Amino acid sequence: MSIVTQCAWADVFPNPSIPQHSRSGSHRSNGLKRAVYLVVHDENIPISPSAWTSKVNSVRSREAGTRDFFAENSGGKFDIYYDQILDIAIPFNADGTRPGSSSNRGPFNTLVENYAEATYGIDMDDYYMTAFDVTSSSPWPDQGWGGLSAGDRIYLQSTSQGLINHEIGHQVGLGHATxxxxxxxxxxxxxxxxxxxxxxxxxxxxxxxxxxxxxxxxxxxxxxxxxxxxxxxxxxxxxxxxxxxxxxxPSSQVETVDQAGTYRIYAHDELQAVTNGGGDYGVADGYDPSVDYGLxxxxxxxxxxxxxxxxxxxxxxxxxxxxxxxxxxxxxxxxxxxxxxxxxxxxxxxxxxxxxxxxxxxxxxxxxxxxxxxxxxxxxxxxxxxxxxxxxxxxxxxxxxxxxxxGSWWNISAVDTGVDSIGSWIELAFEAVSPLNGIDGDLNQDTLVNETDLNLFIAGWRTDTTNMSSVDKYLHGDMNFNGITDLEDAYLMREALIAAGASVGTFDALQIPEPSSVWLVTLGAVLLGGAGYRRRR
Incomplete structure (x- = not known):
């Protein structure tokens, strides 16, 4: 969303007191995190110095994109960096696949991590996360993924920016977005x-x-x-x-709707990432504590x-x-x-x-x-x-x-959007709705089906009720709730009036021109007492 810029100070950066390797409790999704990036390849196919330089530059570029993404999402509370990018040369299978399998990654993990510790003198426990770049190998036969997160490891068959951010999203504790x-x-x-x-x-x-x-x-x-x-x-x-x-x-900035009214919420994806003098990532201004970001x-x-x-x-x-x-x-x-x-x-x-x-x-x-x-x-x-x-x-x-x-529920309307000094917003109106009384044809819900309801039906004829609540739809004669008071509703209203012993003579008022002559013929049959058409609701 934004371009990372340099500045002397930023409003929010990760809490420096949180250990960089810690995954316990809230530490899992907060703090500056140290990770190690392992480029795994067949020991019989070494990486040339120029290819290695190109690879490292590519990894660092995507690392910057990841740090920008998580700074903006977390409001400056989470940052992750690769402390080292290491060349891991191990024996591959003859078919170019890695040892082990997708369902049994243990042999592969052990081989790679032992190599890293023995060759580079590192301790894997010092890291929040290990990234296994396996793009130079063929997928395992039972592999159905381009990226995988398991425990404190991510496996990258692809290194697209979105996929890397997705797998690290699992690392901080998120599931899939369904x-x-x-x-x-x-x-x-x-x-x-x-x-x-x-x-x-x-x-x-x-x-x-x-x-x-x-x-x-x-x-x-x-x-x-x-x-x-x-x-x-x-x-x-x-x-x-x-x-x-x-x-x-904070959960307090996702307001609980407990009464009718109009509510304003702000976009939660407009923060801008910055870096400080030490290269840490944060945001220029965090989430504004005075507004709501959700309902x-x-x-x-x-x-x-x-x-x-x-x-x-x-x-x-x-x-x-x-x-x-x-x-x-x-x-x-x-x-x-x-x-x-x-x-x-x-x-x-x-x-x-x-x-x-x-x-x-x-x-x-x-x-x-x-x-x-x-x-x-x-x-x-x-x-x-x-x-x-x-x-x-x-x-x-x-x-x-x-x-x-x-016993009641909400009818929700999207009223307006706009932008102010805080950011982009939308306003939503909540109207409380109660169930209808269940009496067919009682448009005004007074427990009677009579000429008053018929007059309401006539007044509502051909009304577009799409954005109305169910109560208002019924009040306007849309008895089947399909978004318009039309011929089907005329059948229903006529049957309700007959069942209640009320007159249906004034249905003649519904002789309103329509595009289709077939419609007029059919409506005439309704008004003259043609085919019965009774439904229950």
Whole structure:
């Protein structure tokens, strides 16, 4: 994001009292860390002096990129450097692979580390981390990775900047940055529950009404395209919850939403790295202690359990963050796992109704309700290295209907973005929503279905309700919640009025020109008492 600059003093640098090799407790993700970089190659193929110089320069260049990245992510609290870059010449197998295997790296580790200690007089215990550069060797036959982090070691089959930062991200304590991806293929089957029809329906991605967390949605282990711990090619900052858990941003700066109102949060990826006279990396100004960098709230939801074919209550946490230059907010779901699905991941959701999974934002000008954010879930893990996709078809379990356990929830609107002296920000408005009373056609929720409701329906005809809460959608006559008060809603309203013994004569007021003559013919059949069309919700 930034260019490293020289300055006499910086606001935040790593705590010098933390031992440079320590990985215990909070030391794992804080302090200046000493690492050793081992360039491993076949002893029969020595590296020439000029090639070695070029290699060292390349390693130092990526080291600078890594130090810049971690200074900015940590707010100057974490820095890592290579104390030594060493030439490690060991015997390779005849096929050019290293000794051992991906699943049994012990022989390789022992051979390399013994060589380093014997040849260079170092003690591996003096280092926070050892990097094994194995780019000159062929991958192990059972190897499915370009980079690997295990214990206090990273293995680099590739030395791209993003991959190195990804593996060191594991070293500080982060897991992969997962994301929900809606798929419909031979392995994944997505469904949504139609509250009007009272049944599960196939859910093609991008269909309307939009469902951010359909049943059977895949949780892709590497799916987050904005976070280095997901897609290492993105080189994006770690997500806000990760920074909090590592002690880089105080939890108090991720505000808990406990009342309706408008909240402002700032982008957490705009810090600028600097170096001091000693070559240490920090940031010119740390995270501003006077503002919020995220929002969070918990809600009562439910998860589906395959073993007993029931939905059980599930406490869910939603985290919200903002990133520099974005035109909307990012939402994360943290929920208990299901028999077919996710464990305790912090999962990026997809709030963009388009079929692409690279947007995902709740964009400014749009709203979304908690009930669209997976309050009832069945999430299937996918995308792990070597994983065979589990052929879970949610409907094959004959699941019961989901229920709403919460007494109220949020309708969330992305209001505006801007920039001030602190940085970039977004404002989000939270509106409390309560369940409808369950009486079909009672648009104003007064427990009666009468001419007042009919007049409300007529007034709301052809209204775009996309960004309204469920209560406001219903008030405007969008009885099937599909984002517009239209012909399907006319069927539903007419049936509700008949069931309540109310007059339907004034439905004539709905004779509004439409682009399609077929629509007019069909609407006429509705008004004249044609085919019955009753649904339950």
């Amino acid at each position: 994301a929900l991806v809606t798929r419909n293929n031979s392995d994944f089957h997505a469904y949504t529950f139609d509250r009007v029809q009272g049944e599960y329906l196939d859910y093609p991605n991008g269909s309307s009404p939009f469902d951010a967390v359909p049943f059977g949605v895949a949780n892709d282990e590497y799916g987050n395209p904005f976070d280095t711990m997901g897609s290492s090619s993105s080189q994006g900052d770690f997500h806000i919850r990760g920074k909090v858990e590592l002690g880089w941003i 969070t709230y918990t809600r009562l939801g439910q998860k589906y359990n395959v073993s007993n074919n029931t939905f059980s209550s599930d406490s869910q946490r939603i985290d919200i963050e903002y990133r520099s230059g974005a035109d909307g907010a990012y939402f994360y779901l943290h929920a208990d796992g299901t028999d077919g699905g996710s464990g305790d991941d912090v999962i990026l959701m997809d709030l963009d109704p388009q079929t692409s999974h690279t947007e995902r934002l709740l964009e400014v000008g749009r709203s979304i309700e908690d009930t669209t954010l997976g309050m009832s879930t069945f999430i299937v893990d996918s995308g792990s290295i070597g994983q065979s996709n589990p052929d879970y078809d949610f409907l094959a379990f004959n699941p019961p209907d989901p229920t709403l356990l919460a």
